[in-house]
Amino acid sequence: MxxxxxxxxxxxxxxxxxxxxxxxxxxxxxxxxxxxxxxxxxxxxxxxxxxxxxxxxxxxxxxxxxxxxxxxxxxxxxxxxxxxxxxxxxxxxxxxxxxxxxxxxxxxxxxxxxxxxxxxxxxxxxxxxxxxxxxxxxxxxxxxxxxxxxxxxxxxxxxxxxxxxxxxxxxxxxxxxxxxxRNPRLAAVVAKLLTKRELDCLYWAANGKTDGEIGEILNIARWTVVTYLQNAKNKLGCSNRTSTVATALALGVIEMPTIASRF
The missing domain is CATH 3.30.450.80 (Transcription factor LuxR-like, autoinducer-binding domain)
Structure with a gap:
């Protein structure tokens, strides 16, 4: 846990x-x-x-x-x-x-x-x-x-x-x-539409990281990050990166960015 x-x-x-x-x-x-x-x-x-x-x-x-x-x-x-x-x-x-x-x-x-x-x-x-x-x-x-x-x-x-x-x-x-x-059932359904890497990129984007920084964190190319975020945007039916992150947060698919893992 x-x-x-x-x-x-x-x-x-x-x-x-x-x-x-x-x-x-x-x-x-x-x-x-x-x-x-x-x-x-x-x-x-x-x-x-x-x-x-x-x-x-x-x-x-x-x-x-x-x-x-x-x-x-x-x-x-x-x-x-x-x-x-x-x-x-x-x-x-x-x-x-x-x-x-x-x-x-x-x-x-x-x-x-x-x-x-x-x-x-x-x-x-x-x-x-x-x-x-x-x-x-x-x-x-x-x-x-x-x-x-x-x-x-x-x-x-x-x-x-x-x-x-x-x-x-x-x-x-x-x-x-x-x-x-927070809607656990809806979040579970939506989460199945997204790949692990797409969720990872959304999480770090919500924490204010740039595409390049996300690439360094996940050890993938910057343009690969762009592709993952684009895919997530399309799957969630959003018009831009900001609304994609906001939608993911609202659904509970990713956690709020203000909280840091400590344990």
Whole structure:
């Protein structure tokens, strides 16, 4: 499993560029002020096998946690025990209903490994209450938002009950802003029309690379890149390179260019 990571450490500018950076950061800061939470992490994923090929990853992660925690998380392979990461693995079982609020530390049957993970989160200053909210867009592209808080244990139950509607609303809004147009079924169909090299070229074109730079990255001739992009344009019924890339992004055939692979 590969991860697309958009990182705004402690609600400040991170490794994400362009206008999207400022809009997203402003949205996250607004949510933090509204909810008075410590951190926000949103994971977008599909229950279906992803159509992505080449360099495109299959899970998108947006987070505000400190950089040191991201590095520790990767070094300790915490994705294998992290409850919100384990929940996104494709399964034949029905997914959790959108809007469901889960208190990760209070769920039944929490393993020792998960408790240790959550304890490590708390010790590293991420908060002591971890509420996960599941979401889904109109096309069934799923997501989960993790909100962390610092709440006295005695007030935890009342706090969670009082926040349910607000958290569900905010999580849905965040998911739709980030992934509102993602359509896994349509993306899977469209992806079959494109070859791996055509997808590779579209991915790097979306990241602002020139034909020559794409050729160097993929170790192919510049004019071969031009041919692949031309083929993709024709298959997607677009009039130019810009609209081809935009269409591929909108369909979810390639990932958003603002996110960098880190794990």
């Amino acid at each position: 590969h991860f697309n990571l958009a990182h705004f450490p402690d609600f400040e500018e991170g490794f994400i560029s362009g206008t999207v950076k400022h809009d997203t950061l402003e949205m996250l800061v607004g949510i933090r002020q509204q909810l008075n939470c410590r951190h926000i992490t949103h994971v977008g994923h599909s229950d279906q096998p992803g159509p992505y090929r080449g360099p495109a990853p299959d899970v998108s992660v947006l987070t505000t946690v400190p950089t040191k925690w991201v590095m520790r998380y990767a070094a300790k392979n915490y994705f294998s025990v992290d409850p919100i990461m384990r929940a996104i693995k494709p399964s034949k079982q029905a997914g959790i209903a959108p809007g469901t609020i889960r208190n990760l530390s209070a769920e039944d049957g929490v393993s020792t490994e998960v408790r240790q993970f959550l304890r490590d989160c708390e010790l590293r200053g991420l908060g002591n209450l971890y509420l996960a909210v599941d979401a889904s867009n109109a096309h069934g592209f799923r997501g989960v938002t993790l909100f962390t808080f610092d709440i006295e244990r005695a007030h935890e139950g009342a706090f969670v009950d009082g926040m349910r509607k607000r958290l569900a609303t905010v999580s849905t809004r965040l998911h739709n802003v980030l992934h509102g147009n």
